[in-house]
Amino acid sequence: MHAPAGFASPVVPVYHNAGSISAPTSIPERDTRDVLHPITVNATDKDWVTHVLPTGRIVSPVGTVDGTPNFATNVVALGPDHIAVLANGATRAQTVTLYDTKTLRAVAQLAAYKENADPRAASSTLSTVGHQSLYQGIATGPDHTFFTAGGDSNDVAEFRFEDGKIHLLRRYPLQWQAFPKDQYPYYYQGERKPGKARLFYPDAVALGPNRRHLFVAGMLSNSVARIDLKTGQTQYLNVGPYPFALTLADGGKRLVVSLWGADAVAVLDPTDFKSLGTVAVGPQTGPDNLAAGVHPTALVARTDGPQVYVALANTDQVVEVDSQTLKSTAVLNDSPYPDAPPGSYPDALAIADGKLFVANAGNNDVAVYDLASGKALGLIPTGWYPTGMTVSQDALYVVAAKGLGTGPNVQHQWVGNMMDGLVQKIPLNELSEKLPGWTKAALDNDGFSEPQRRAREAEDQKVTGFLRKHIRYVVFILRENKTFDEDFGDYKPAGAWADSKLDLYGPRQVPNLYDLAHHYTLFVNFMADGEVTAQGHQWTTAASDSDFVQRTWPEYYSGRGLVGNPGWTQPLIPVGAPGKADFHPSSDNPYSDYRNLSALGKWTNPWISYPERLFLFNDLLNHHVSFEALRQI
Template sequence: MSYPAHGHAPRRRRGPTVLHAVTIDARNRDLYTHILPTGRRLDPVGMINGTPDFPTAVVPFAHGVAVLANGATPSQTIGLYGSDLGRYALLAVYRGKAPGKPTTSALPNGLGISETPRHPAAAGVAYRPKASAAQLAACARRTLRAQAGHASRATTIIGHGDLFQGLAAGPDDTLYAAGGVSDTVMALRRTHGRLQLVRRYTLRWQPFPAHQYPYQYQGNRDGAHLFYPDSVVVGPAGRHLYVAGLLSNSLARIDIASGHTRYAPAGSYPFAVTLADGGRRLVVSDWGGNGVTVIDRAAFRVLGQIATGPKERADRTGAGVHPTALAAVPGTPDVLAADANVDRIVEIDTRTLNTVRILADQPYPDAPPGSYPDGLAVDDGRLFVANAGNNDVAVFDLATGQPLGLIPTGWYPSALTTHGNTLYVVAAKGLGSGPDIHYQWVGDLMTGLVQKIPLADLPAKLARWTAMSLQNDGFSRAQRAARHARNVRTAARLRRHIRYVVFILRENKTFDEDFGQYRAARHWADPHLDLYGPRELPNLYHLAATGTLFVDFLADGEVTAQGHQWTTGASDSDFVQRTWPEYYSQRGLIGNPGWTQSLTPGRPGAHNPYAIYANLSALGHWSNPWISYPGRLYLFNDLLEHHVSFEDFGEFVSRSKIGAISADMRRHLATDFPGWDRMILDTARAQLAINWLQGHPGRLFPRFLYIWLPDDHTAGREPCYYSPDYYVANNDRGTAELIHYLSTTAQWKHMVVFLTEDDAQSGADHIDAHRTFALAAGPWVKRDHLETTAYSQVNIVKTIEAILGLPPLSQWDANAAVLSGLWADHPDFAPVPVAPMKVPVTFNAGTCPDRTLLRREAGATGHTLTARWLKTHTNTHGASLAPPDAARSYTTTSLLKVPGPEQMRQEWIAAKGRRAYERVMGYLRHYARAHHSPLGHYIASDGG
């Protein structure tokens, strides 16, 4: 093997890691841009500086701002930035014990730190328990050299805490921070240029009514119930703190001096709290409640709720409107609330408890949802709205409600504030996965950004910035007209030949991980990074040779929680975006990205691969995912509404607010098809789908099939599970058997099959950490064709909609291109063959308890281990065996739920050995240095 020729495959333009404050101008603008997987362009204006991962709060403090970041990282941070946007202090909070020794360290995004201020430019923390002190010091020294010449920066380390979203400034240089899983609010004071912990205020979970969404506590019910503070505001006299509790549906009032705390009920999933009506009222936005709660501050009692969306009903089947950010209107009793899921700002009167007006936050008339407003600020008669979905700030005239323009920002602006005639904005994902010499994992792809925009510049620059924002997103009138014309032509051609669409989703692989040895891909493939090849994937290679392989295809999300939303809904909701870092870093939230999961993960019955088909009333203590749904729900809802026949094999569907799946939807679910279960092989899943299709011939054959084959995820080196090689080979065989059967049906003559992964996170890639692969197969698909156009998952969704005549679900598919360049002029109806498996059945080494062996035996025949299965499949010699217990039942802890680099390490060592893993890591480091890029640019990001 040889190294790929540098520069042959196009490298996406992405901005560098920002190590210090930079003013963007014509000379350096191209250095600070980034192209997102969807093709949208980032092009921030003003002054910028880097922050730790996923900032979600920014507040005025001293002569600058304080920024809270709470990514899926070992520590969460609060940074202090001066008026020049230079950072002069940082606080890092660890959930467990903080590092005890003064150790030079470095953030994976390239920001160097030390626990002592003697090192220059100390700016952030990334604690790696398994890394040696020498490795940490070497990383930091490289970063610190890059930052040479900057003054010392002080970092404070705190253990046994957490940070989540909420940050408020009080008198006497004091900050108050919401503590998430720690169930505390931290009081911090700036002293001699450092942030010091002054006090922790402890909060307690409060029960909420059984008739209030989500109807039961949504954390681990076997652990301590959490209040989960997520927003904080200081009272007008500086005497009290008011704190929203995400998991408690309540508001706390804390006496700052004594610590005495009272509680008042609020709505579902309180998101933010603000003062209104001159401090006489408190308003709480109810993320899961379609409205806001108004509270009399002095009496601390609820005055009423104001709906910002449809009336709450337990049987509601549409998505929620997601009230999030709040801003009081000065000199009035009014408050503005952002309905993030439906792109509007609702003004409400806190005295009359009525709606005053609604402002549409859309980039163009009649746009579908996707702006995702989740930050508000009012200043000098203007309203500023952070549009997380569109990477900009919308500016409104507050008196007239008319939009004035747009300001370009970084990726996913999550909060903003004004201070001293300046607008400050934080973007959770910064400039994307920019240059970085350090190893990265799940949160590290989303280095944050703080941005400073002088408001005095608006009169002269807002019109130009507005045009830039629209152009960056593809929203200009000319762009939309040209794209629409192309899509109409392509769709018309497809509808003449294609009537049936099959979408097969698999798990987690990068392009190079599976196709590194595919010689036909030329410079698009890197054999050094190939973990699986023709031995494990003979059918995948054959499909590439007889169909179309997309070689510049990107996943739109970073993790599984987002991936399944993008492939079914052409978007992921603000709730999923803001909460996945919490449960991926095990900070007190049960994963809730659209499907339901057990709230008692250690108990019998916690594993149920058929739970995705059951009503919550039948499941008991399982999470209620209604809050996670995007505004227009999913493809399945559109198919149902437009009377297009379909069948869903293994993917979640939307439920009513109380957790019920409608009877109409249930008729389209293959309820005997198992969902997530590592002991059930994909050949069994494929055969179940084939059996179902054989029973539905002719007119009973659905026009759309969605089929999930997840076993290429593997179980890493988990003892007693199948080896990674065998999982991947079995998944390859199951995929081929399914496509072979489809190619023998009468419908094949008018069919296209799309095959892709939900995300790219278990391997490395020499072009992009988001790059996976997609394949298209069918008579009307070009054979042995490499499609080099840059596409992403949303383009497949758009093409499905074009073929089946469905409207868009979001701004992303509304403005995506229908796939083109892969369609043949003449069909080839030859059936797709199935290559034999070359990998024998193998299992990971390790001690195998009897229950684990029984689970594996049940899974081999497509079953799960239950007391009924045990009774049916054991003879009298097994009568003395105890029923399956929770310790041996499958739970999420036996998933490979580890950071992407760790998943890659386990699969490489299991498949090729430790030396091969060390060789590939050495090659990756060489390749990254040669391209002046980070390892995180090319390597997996998540283990979900």
């Protein structure tokens, strides 16, 4: 994460650690934030796993923790003795790592290489496979087997854990399926290269009720595939835009599919492999829709009825759907406090002991609800950006994509893959005793406690009053891919906010930048909570970035089959060029993103990539503030 320089004549520090969030003074300085072995968090080790994020928020995971490779996105139980963690970061090799459920120690690992496997990496516990990608989906089968969704490799791979190693058993190839031209996102959203076939892009897998079939979601085909595991024969069925997750429901008589880009879930008959209908969980998408999507993502089914719960990542809600009647029957508000703005990003679900567990990627916690009443029971602190959960042997296991956050890059040089993930084990029998304390810690970590919110509101009013008194016009200039100290580390008026040891450029190299800083306002502690450009543009103009951007950028940054989504905020139709997706250098209309969407080619998916509250220019429009947007290319 970098702090881009922002301009709005004096140096103005943005108040530190918003809402009086403060880190324990005893947090040790280390040369890494990687967790290299299991740690059971107690009074002695608590400070070791407590870290301050770039925005001033704190992560302090509880239970037992261990490290995972970069960007862990899913975890499943592999029998009673192991869990399997899938990580699909923007890395040379993506991984599945097996952990012992008793000790949480890693016991075996699979490294899947985009191109040829590196034979030097193999060992007694590390297996390698070439020309294989992994993307989010993993499901377990009988006899220590598991299946992974291949994303860019356009297949499902079957593996077995045996004799201490992971062995490849078989790969099931899949084919891209065309979808109707009037079905969102209207155009194929995969990478276009000469000689590269279009991709089904598997992103979720589920074993059928009799273990005869494997069901696979195809994100770029708007389809689900059913593979006969004996013959390999594959059938396809269109289900709607961007299928994300799959779960069996109603005793195996229903297969429910969350549709990331349709504000709905699809319900299938897994036996006859036919559609039974869809259930709307948000406003219908279409060319006239001006709102961001609600982003139906994670699913979990009750074992005692037809109910399925679906996380709406972009609106901080969980919806209960009856898979028999095809109706939504309840809505659970997953906000951390009353009238909170969206940003919790619920994206993983689990059920155990009459409780519903909801992982909130935006809040770095797991919310616990009573399943019968929907009453909020408390919060469990996690690592940064929790993305997957499972229950096994009376414990809840949670994976967090960004672990404990960034530290000195002594082992990695690129910000996109320098953070290890984290796996966390929380014994369920500790909930009744520890949940009240964990809840307080989670709220304090995010600045969500009532005293913190009151202090922040008072500080906001003070700062806003000052700015309105002294500033009439604002020119916001965003400079990309430079930290504050690279440009201004030796800028004397910044005082203690600048670090001259990190300075790379001065007034000779960037004279216009220094002239702006000298004559106008320089924000010296203006943070953007994103590792790369795709996130950074949303953070700086929307104060958030969507779950879609977070989950897809590692794939297209590493050349794994996806096109770069419109995660930044440039308008998509230039003035004077109706129906074309070319960018215009100066006179773009910021609100034209929503005109002629079906004619925009690959840029037709703002609903799925934009955060719920949209962007700065939308807020200005809502408050009748005049503005002009210019973009340098």
